[in-house]
Amino acid sequence: MSGHQEGSGGPGRRLGVYVCRCGGNISDYVDVGRVVDAIKDDADVVVAREAMFTCSDATQQEIVQDIAEQRLDGLVVASCSPMLHKFTFREVARRGGLNPYEYTQANIREQCSWTHTDDREGATRKAVRLVRAAMARTRLSEPLEPLEVETTGAALVVGGGVAGMRAAIGLADLGIGVFLVEREAELGGWVRSFGEMFPNGTSGRELVERMREEIASRPAIKVFTEAELVAKSGTYGNYEVTVHVAREAVRLQVGQILVATGFDTYQPEVGELGYGIRGVVTLAELRRLLDGTEGPIRHEGRPVRSIAYIYCVGARDGQHPYCSRYCCTAAVHSSLLVSDRDPEVRQYHLYRDLRTYGKNELMFGESRRRGSAYLKFADDEPPEVRAEGERLRVKVRDMLTGGAELSLMADLVVLVTGAVARENDELIATLKLPLSRDGFFNEIHPKLRPVETVVDGVSICGACQSPKTVAESVASGLAAVAQAAAVLKAGTAQLDPQVAVVQPSSCTGCGACVGSCPFEAISISAVDGARVATIDPSACKGCGGCVPTCPEDAIDLRGYTDVQVRAMIDGLLEGASA
Amino acid sequence: MTSGVLDPGLSDKLRQLGAFDAERCMSCGICTAICPMGISTLPRRVMRLAALGLEDEVRAQREAIFSCLLCRACEVSCPAGVHIADNVRLLRSWLLRGEL
Numbered sequence: 256m257s258g259h260q261e262g263s264g265g266p267g268r269r270l271g272v273y274v275c276r277c278g279g280n281i282s283d284y285v286d287v288g289r290v291v292d293a294i295k296d297d298a299d300v301v302v303a304r305e306a307m308f309t310c311s312d313a314t315q316q317e318i319v320q321d322i323a324e325q326r327l328d329g330l331v332v333a334s335c336s337p338m339l340h341k342f343t344f345r346e347v348a349r350r351g352g353l354n355p356y357e358y359t360q361a362n363i364r365e366q367c368s369w370t371h372t373d374d375r376e377g378a379t380r381k382a383v384r385l386v387r388a389a390m391a392r393t394r395l396s397e398p399l400e401p402l403e404v405e406t407t408g409a410a411l412v413v414g415g416g417v418a419g420m421r422a423a424i425g426l427a428d429l430g431i432g433v434f435l436v437e438r439e440a441e442l443g444g445w446v447r448s449f450g451e452m453f454p455n456g457t458s459g460r461e462l463v464e465r466m467r468e469e470i471a472s473r474p475a476i477k478v479f480t481e482a483e484l485v486a487k488s489g490t491y492g493n494y495e496v497t498v499h500v501a502r503e504a505v506r507l508q509v510g511q512i513l514v515a516t517g518f519d520t521y522q523p524e525v526g527e528l529g530y531g532i533r534g535v536v537t538l539a540e541l542r543r544l545l546d547g548t549e550g551p552i553r554h555e556g557r558p559v560r561s562i563a564y565i566y567c568v569g570a571r572d573g574q575h576p577y578c579s580r581y582c583c584t585a586a587v588h589s590s591l592l593v594s595d596r597d598p599e600v601r602q603y604h605l606y607r608d609l610r611t612y613g614k615n616e617l618m619f620g621e622s623r624r625r626g627s628a629y630l631k632f633a634d635d636e637p638p639e640v641r642a643e644g645e646r647l648r649v650k651v652r653d654m655l656t657g658g659a660e661l662s663l664m665a666d667l668v669v670l671v672t673g674a675v676a677r678e679n680d681e682l683i684a685t686l687k688l689p690l691s692r693d694g695f696f697n698e699i700h701p702k703l704r705p706v707e708t709v710v711d712g713v714s715i716c717g718a719c720q721s722p723k724t725v726a727e728s729v730a731s732g733l734a735a736v737a738q739a740a741a742v743l744k745a746g747t748a749q750l751d752p753q754v755a756v757v758q759p760s761s762c763t764g765c766g767a768c769v770g771s772c773p774f775e776a777i778s779i780s781a782v783d784g785a786r787v788a789t790i791d792p793s794a795c796k797g798c799g800g801c802v803p804t805c806p807e808d809a810i811d812l813r814g815y816t817d818v819q820v821r822a823m824i825d826g827l828l829e830g831a832s833a
Numbered sequence: 834m835t836s837g838v839l840d841p842g843l844s845d846k847l848r849q850l851g852a853f854d855a856e857r858c859m860s861c862g863i864c865t866a867i868c869p870m871g872i873s874t875l876p877r878r879v880m881r882l883a884a885l886g887l888e889d890e891v892r893a894q895r896e897a898i899f900s901c902l903l904c905r906a907c908e909v910s911c912p913a914g915v916h917i918a919d920n921v922r923l924l925r926s927w928l929l930r931g932e933l
Binding site for chain 2: 630656657
């Protein structure tokens with residue numbers, strides 16, 4: 256551990272440089288002590304230390320103290336990727352009384368120790384260069400203040416199924432005005448048509464009715480039915496959206512947009528697993544049959560004595576490689592509804608893999624206890640269904656009976672179909688929504704940022720994101736409420752100040768930069784009679800795409816100015832001789 | 834290779850003799866791993882053949898069914914709570930019906 260080093264004291268900068276061992280993650284392959292020794296006598300370095308875990312509370316506290324006691328005005332931490340700890344150390348800088356943007360992170364873990372495990376010498380030299388580059392940037396850093404914008408305290412919810420309805424209620428209860436836009440004539444989506452649902456036996460119809468009453472009792476929610484979102488403009492926290500209601504364009508001002516447009520179920524081809532033969536239905540069709548009738552089950556006038564369920568139809572295949580999550584449980588639950596009404600009905604479940612996850616496993620156990628038989632078929636050997644007289648013969652090779660060729664007679668074959676993404680091309684184009692490989696809307700991170708999208712101000716919830724149960728849809732609707740409300744209730748939002756700025760005296764107004772901006776943040780306007788480019792800081796994302804397009808070098812990116820980037824390159828090359 | 838038509842009639846017949854509950858089996862195979870007799874068809878496969886109602890196949894397992902010690906080692910380990918030994922006794926009495 257090297258102690259405090261009084262540097263040569265450059266032109267006014269006082270840098271603290273901390274090199275992390277990451278508990279061996281770095282120090283096993285990078286000679287951390289040598290990195291510290293290499294830079295400790297460089298210009299402007301006041302403090303140079305190594306630490307076992309720089310992100311630990313103890314070391315953070317040490318840095319805070321150093322900043323105050325040594326009057327540091329620049330901070331460099333050489334550790335992991337800034338993706339992991341940029342905000343941690345910006346906060347450390349702030350706690351020490353230093354502007355957070357006077358901090359630079361050098362990544363000597365992902366870029367040195369993890370990539371060059373076979374070359375300790377090379378990894379160490381590369382680490383020295385990266386630290387010098389970070390120091391070079393920090394020497395030229397300037398304090399920056401986050402850009403504060405006021406936000407419009409209203410939200411738009413697109414889609415009035417259970418997720419969208421719950422989100423609208425949640426937002427209204429937090430005192431936020433809501434515009435709820437539904438394409439159909441009524442709110443409620445899929446759940447509106449459901450009778451008893453798992454896991455608690457709640458009726459879908461009654462649930463939707465209750466939510467509709469709750470919405471009606473909240474004046475903060477304005478519902479538009481038979482309406483579609485057709486346009487969106489504006490910047491972070493302040494959007495103008497256009498909604499077509501009965502061919503009339505309504506313009507609304509909102510601060511956040513929640514998308515809850517739901518899903519569709521896979522529709523089998525005629526001939527797929529016997530679909531089209533009388534008595535072969537989808538799970539949705541069975542549900543309609545169960546929800547619409549009472550007493551012993553009949554299908555097209557014939558009594559149903561035996562049912563075969565075929566799972567994973569239009570799911571986990573070449574075209575739909577994903578699992579649809581809810582269908583196994585929905586099918587098992589439906590079989591319990593059948594046995595509630597007529598315990599004598601024989602039920603066979605032909606599955607590939609069964610996932611009645613969580614508490615729903617109890618339903619799987621209950622269905623076996625009531626006599627349901629489960630047969631497992633191989634991915635490449637689906638069952639065969641054909642008509643035989645008035646009934647249906649199903650042939651299946653059962654892997655749980657040593658690949659036995661079994662057949663059974665059924666009155667009803669139920670194809671347990673998965674969820675597919677709903678066609679929503681216009682909405683996708685309007686909001687520039689990112690799609691996952693499966694065609695559903697994509698979140699930023701499934702665990703860490705599960706309802707946000709890469710489009711600012713637009714969150715997703717419910718089954719438009721991925722197949723979900725009712726409970727999961729409602730939960731994600733509330734997650735989106737929390738996310739949107741955090742922005743809207745604050746009244747203001749803080750945006751990253753590391754944005755592009757134009758030097759008006761150098762700008763000729765040629766417009767070369769305008770087309771380079773993917774966020775439409777640049778416009779040409781007249782200032783004092785001269786045409787110059789202006790960049791809206793609330794729309795700019797700091798990507799730097801416009802910087803090299805300027806023939807006059809009139810654009811700079813705050814935090815990564817041309818001068819800083821050149822100095823970083825010099826810093827990298829200086830390290831080459833170490 | 835085993836083959837046959839699933840016939841719920843067998844479990845109905847067994848249930849007339851007693852509390853047959855092999856349908857609860859989820860085919861995990863713990864019982865077979867634990868069986869001290871080491872007979873490959875005991876007990877998981879026998880339970881499955883009976884639950885699916887493959888009568889001829891069950892009859893073909895007569896020797897295995899009568900080799901069972903009724904020690905209940907499988908039963909205490911069964912995560913689905915199947916009364917395996919009771920089911921074996923029911924199968925024996927079903928097989929012997931008409932012979933005694």
